[in-house]
Amino acid sequence: MDWDQLELNPKVIAAIKKAKLKSIKEVLHFSGPDLQRLTKLSSIDVQHLLKTVSLALRNNCVLTGAIYICTEDVFPDKRLQQLIALQHQLRTDVPQDVIKKIKFGNSIFIEHAADIDALFECVTKRAPILLSRGMVRLIIIDSIAALFRCEFGIQHSITKAKYLQTLGAKLHQLSSGFQSPVLCINQVTDTVDERGLAGTNLDVLARVSPALGITWSNQLLMRLMVSRLARELSRDTHAAATGTVVRTLSVIFAPHLPQSCCHYTVSAEGVKGAE
Amino acid sequence: MGTSRFPPSIWGGDRKRSAEPLSQLLLRLMSLRGRGLWFRRPERIPDAWAGSGSPTSPSPRAVELLFAAMQRHLGSYPLSPGVRVKLVSAGFQTAEELLELKPSELSREVGISKEEALETLQIIKRECPVDLSRFASVSISGKKYTALELLEQEHTQGFIITFCSALDNIMGGGIPLTKTTEICGAPGVGKTQLCMQLAVDVQIPECFGGVAGEAIFLDTEGSFMVDRVADLATACVQHLHLIAGSHLEEEHQKALENFSLESILSHIYYFRCHNYTELLAQVHLLPDFLLEHSKVQLIIVDGIAFPFRHDFDDLSLRTRLLNGLAQQLISMANNHKLAVIWTNQMTTKIDKNQSMLVPALGPGFSGCSCSLSIITPGRTFREPPKTITRWKRRRIIFKDFAFVYMCWVRFTLEIFSSVIKGNHQVIINHLLKHLYRIYLSKNMVVNIKIHKYIYIIH
Numbered sequence: 001m002d003w004d005q006l007e008l009n010p011k012v013i014a015a016i017k018k019a020k021l022k023s024i025k026e027v028l029h030f031s032g033p034d035l036q037r038l039t040k041l042s043s044i045d046v047q048h049l050l051k052t053v054s055l056a057l058r059n060n061c062v063l064t065g066a067i068y069i070c071t072e073d074v075f076p077d078k079r080l081q082q083l084i085a086l087q088h089q090l091r092t093d094v095p096q097d098v099i100k101k102i103k104f105g106n107s108i109f110i111e112h113a114a115d116i117d118a119l120f121e122c123v124t125k126r127a128p129i130l131l132s133r134g135m136v137r138l139i140i141i142d143s144i145a146a147l148f149r150c151e152f153g154i155q156h157s158i159t160k161a162k163y164l165q166t167l168g169a170k171l172h173q174l175s176s177g178f179q180s181p182v183l184c185i186n187q188v189t190d191t192v193d194e195r196g197l198a199g200t201n202l203d204v205l206a207r208v209s210p211a212l213g214i215t216w217s218n219q220l221l222m223r224l225m226v227s228r229l230a231r232e233l234s235r236d237t238h239a240a241a242t243g244t245v246v247r248t249l250s251v252i253f254a255p256h257l258p259q260s261c262c263h264y265t266v267s268a269e270g271v272k273g274a275e
Numbered sequence: 276m277g278t279s280r281f282p283p284s285i286w287g288g289d290r291k292r293s294a295e296p297l298s299q300l301l302l303r304l305m306s307l308r309g310r311g312l313w314f315r316r317p318e319r320i321p322d323a324w325a326g327s328g329s330p331t332s333p334s335p336r337a338v339e340l341l342f343a344a345m346q347r348h349l350g351s352y353p354l355s356p357g358v359r360v361k362l363v364s365a366g367f368q369t370a371e372e373l374l375e376l377k378p379s380e381l382s383r384e385v386g387i388s389k390e391e392a393l394e395t396l397q398i399i400k401r402e403c404p405v406d407l408s409r410f411a412s413v414s415i416s417g418k419k420y421t422a423l424e425l426l427e428q429e430h431t432q433g434f435i436i437t438f439c440s441a442l443d444n445i446m447g448g449g450i451p452l453t454k455t456t457e458i459c460g461a462p463g464v465g466k467t468q469l470c471m472q473l474a475v476d477v478q479i480p481e482c483f484g485g486v487a488g489e490a491i492f493l494d495t496e497g498s499f500m501v502d503r504v505a506d507l508a509t510a511c512v513q514h515l516h517l518i519a520g521s522h523l524e525e526e527h528q529k530a531l532e533n534f535s536l537e538s539i540l541s542h543i544y545y546f547r548c549h550n551y552t553e554l555l556a557q558v559h560l561l562p563d564f565l566l567e568h569s570k571v572q573l574i575i576v577d578g579i580a581f582p583f584r585h586d587f588d589d590l591s592l593r594t595r596l597l598n599g600l601a602q603q604l605i606s607m608a609n610n611h612k613l614a615v616i617w618t619n620q621m622t623t624k625i626d627k628n629q630s631m632l633v634p635a636l637g638p639g640f641s642g643c644s645c646s647l648s649i650i651t652p653g654r655t656f657r658e659p660p661k662t663i664t665r666w667k668r669r670r671i672i673f674k675d676f677a678f679v680y681m682c683w684v685r686f687t688l689e690i691f692s693s694v695i696k697g698n699h700q701v702i703i704n705h706l707l708k709h710l711y712r713i714y715l716s717k718n719m720v721v722n723i724k725i726h727k728y729i730y731i732i733h
Contacts, residue, residue, distance in 0.1 A: 165585035176497055176549060214632070217462035218581070218620045221498055253463025256500035 006052050015039040016049075024053050028133045054134040065107025066138040067127055071119060072146045075110045086269035109136060116147050116163060123170055131178040139174065143185040145211040161215045168219025187211040188225075210252075222254040229263070246274050349373070352402060358395055361385050370399050433486045435477050435573060435614055438514065452486070452572065452614045455605055457641055459619035459634040466618040467498045470575045473616065474543050475507045477573040480530035483515055488572025488613070489542040491564070493557060496578040499545060508539040544568070551582035555596065558603055565611050574607065576617040580635040584620070597640050 003013045019038045021027050027049070030038065035046045068075065088099045109130060113119040119141075130136045144167075152160035171182045188208040210216075210223065217223070229246050250261035263274045347370050349362055365385045367373055373381065373396065382392035434449030443449050450456055450473060458466045474492055479485025492499060512534060519527040544564075548554040554576070565571055579600075587593045608615045622635040634641045 162585070169582075169585045172497065173549065176547075214461060214621060214623060218584075218635075220462065221496065223463065255467050255498040256503040 006056055008049065008052055009045065012039075012041060012045055012049055015041050024056060027053050028135055050133060054132065064137045065109060065135055066140060067109045067111065067130060067136050069111045069113055069119065069122055069139070069141045071113050071141070072143055075112070080105070080108070082268065083270055090269040090272070107135070113147070116151060119147060120167065120170075123167065123174070127174060128178075131174060131180060137178075137180045139171070139180060139182045141182070141184045143187060144216070145185075145187040148212060149187070164212065164215045165219065168216070172219070184220075186216070222257075223252040225250050225252050347402075352398055354395060354398060355391075358385075358387055358391055361387055362395075370402075373399055432612070433572075435473060435486055436479065436484050437472060437476050438511075450573075450614050450616065453608050453612050455601070455608055455615040455617070457617055457619055457634070459621055459641070461621050461632065467577055468503075470577050470616060470618060471499070471504050472507055473573060474575060475504065475511050475539055477614075478534070478539055478542055479511070479515065480534060482524075482526050482530050483518060486572050487570075489544065489568060489570045490573040490575065491544045491546070491561070491571055493546050493548055493554065493574070493576045494578070495548050495554060495576070495581050497547065498577060501540070504543070505536060505540065508536050511539070512536060542570075544571070548582070551586075551596070554579075554582055555600060558600060561603075561607060562611075565607065565613075571611070572613045574604070574613060574615045576604075576615075578620075579617040580620040584635060594637070594639070597636060601640060 003016055008016075016027070016039060021038070027035070032043065032046055032050065035041075035049070036043060039046070041049070084104045087104070088094075088096045091099060111122050111126070113122055123139075127136075127139060131139075148160055148164060152163075171184075174180065175182045187210075189211050190207060191209045208227075210225070226247055226249050229248055244265045244267065246263050246265055248261050248263055251257050251259055253259075264271055265274045266272075349359060349367060349370065352370070354362075362373070362385055367385070376384070376396075378389060378392040378396055381387075381396065382389045385392070387395075432452050434443075434446070434451055436443055436449040458469060460466055470492070474490040477486060477488045477490050479487065481487045512531075515531055515534065519531055546557050548557055558576075561574065583593055583597060604615045604617070607613070619641065620635040621632045623630050624633045
């Protein structure tokens with residue numbers, strides 16, 4: 001890593017070279033006080049270093065990662081390893097050696113949040129640190145509904161609404177402040193009333209509606225719904241023949257998209273579009 | 276009203292403390308203003324608070340404040356009880372009556388000593404924002420209008436057309452200028468789409484029936500997508516070219532020369548507000564912006580509810596801030612003759628074991644606009660909207676001078692006023708027709724209270 005490319009003070013560059021830090025990623029993996037100890041620079045210099053390095057990372061579009069916050073279950077690590085191993089089969093448009101060189105596992109930061117306080121702490125304190133350094137550009141929360149549906153009863157609906165609104169506002173702040181998308185996974189509930197859903201065409205969607213009600217819907221910019229199709233309805237004969245389930249991803253509402261849907265399958269190497 | 280003898284200082288304590296962050300200061304100033312407490316040094320009020328105006332021709336807001344000060348009852352001033360009793364028994368009710376007298380005259384009339392009279396007058400003068408003599412040339416009650424003049428003004432004012440005949444018909448011509456309109460509905464129903472469409476439609480040239488103005492878009496949720504606006508603008512340009520093709524006059528073709536995608540996009544002024552302080556500050560600064568850009572005819576606030584619904588423990592403060600915000604928007608609509616539109620969220624209200632969807636932020640906020648509610652789910656329109664063809668059609672219910680609650684369980688229709696004439700009769704007819712249709716289809720509940728009427732039968 002050619003440190004002279006970055007706009008740093010020469011004494012900072014000398015200190016980095018003396019501490020034998022070879023790449024931007026190595027620098028970003030250390031915390032502020034650790035860097036101070038390693039390079040023997042003042043805290044202001046270290047902050048300036050971190051800021052410059054993050055900016056370089058974002059501008060050069062060097063690979064960046066994602067935060068995955070699990071609330072429901074243990075993170076399925078085996079499946080992740082399987083996906084990483086088979087990634088070259090999924091992405092046939094990219095040369096194999098390029099994919100083999102990327103260390104996917106290093107860029108995924110997994111957090112388990114068992115209750116609402118842990119979730120809030122992660123979103124308000126830990127996520128901004130990673131986002132500000134440019135190490136992650138995507139936040140995934142799997143799932144929002146789990147915590148809110150089990151911790152709040154009917155009589156606490158006002159508190160639940162307040163927490164949901166605060167969480168929504170905080171995610172908005174992170175998203176617009178760091179130009180990073182936030183993906184939240186929600187559950188569905190059955191609706192008895194046919195008129196319960198905001199106007200969609202598919203029969204299967206008329207029977208379920210997203211959980212967490214209108215409070216959470218007000219926080220969202222875009223909503224997508226995924227569902228399974230019965231095998232007979234799918235037009236992909238290959239999928240029907242081999243018995244893979246064809247799933248549908250449809251846009252419920254988005255400010256820039258019409259209501260449309262697409263089909264996909266999930267196989268060993270990952271998610272693939274189907275016709 | 277202040278219970279302490281002296282009005283609180285703006286800076287909140289001794290000056291030795293370092294300046295507080297700007298957002299805190301703004302919040303404190305705005306909450307003080309809403310409560311009607313007077314500033315200690317009135318001549319330092321920045322113009323942004325008192326509205327645009329100079330000492331010789333005061334702004335309407337300053338005149339309002341002064342008028343309110345003059346009408347303040349004597350009992351609210353920190354006078355000693357003996358003096359107060361004597362003043363009341365002598366027949367003095369309001370501050371205005373006292374200020375006309377000199378101290379010697381006052382002591383003779385009321386029967387108090389000269390020192391007491393002097394002290395009383397000093398207390399009252401101190402609590403007034405500005406000196407009465409500065410406005411001697413202006414009548415305190417402000418400019419007078421008769422209802423007939425107002426009616427004529429209403430007839431001649433423009434509308435922002437949308438090229439969707441159903442929408443234009445139901446609104447009596449389009450989105451009205453000099454009025455505020457609220458659009459509320461469930462998430463995903465099309466409020467932002469409508470706002471983006473109107474930001475394009477306000478720029479339609481006059482020979483096609485538009486107002487040829489510019490638009491300001493205040494976005495709090497980040498839902499403004501430029502690609503989508505570009506689609507809408509392109510469709511609008513094509514539509515106008517079609518219309519111009521069927522007309523043989525020169526002026527249509529000439530007007531279209533300047534009407535292109537680039538010009539449409541460059542006349543939408545976009546502001547992104549991340550929290551309520553930014554929104555309030557931006558709205559405060561809009562009058563200055565409007566002085567520089569006098570062609571603006573539309574202000575859109577997309578998502579006015581979103582920044583106010585989290586982060587507020589003190590609901591009375593929120594109400595004060597919202598009322599102040601609404602007042603500012605209304606005064607801008609009136610003074611600069613433009614239309615103001617804001618979008619509101621829906622919230623669930625639980626009332627006697629039933630739940631219904633009502634607009635968020637409370638009834639007081641919605642009641643100060645003439646509103647458009649969009650509700651779900653959508654049965655199809657009889658005539659599809661022309662510019663929004665790819666999108667799901669929605670049912671639109673209009674309320675003007677009315678507050679419509681959409682409820683799924685019970686049906687009640689109460690109309691409290693019948694003294695409405697003029698072009699609004701058309702709107703009321705449409706509204707009634709639509710409501711009867713809903714009633715007969717037996718799946719909606721409507722509760723209407725018409726609570727404002729200003730026209731006299733002519």
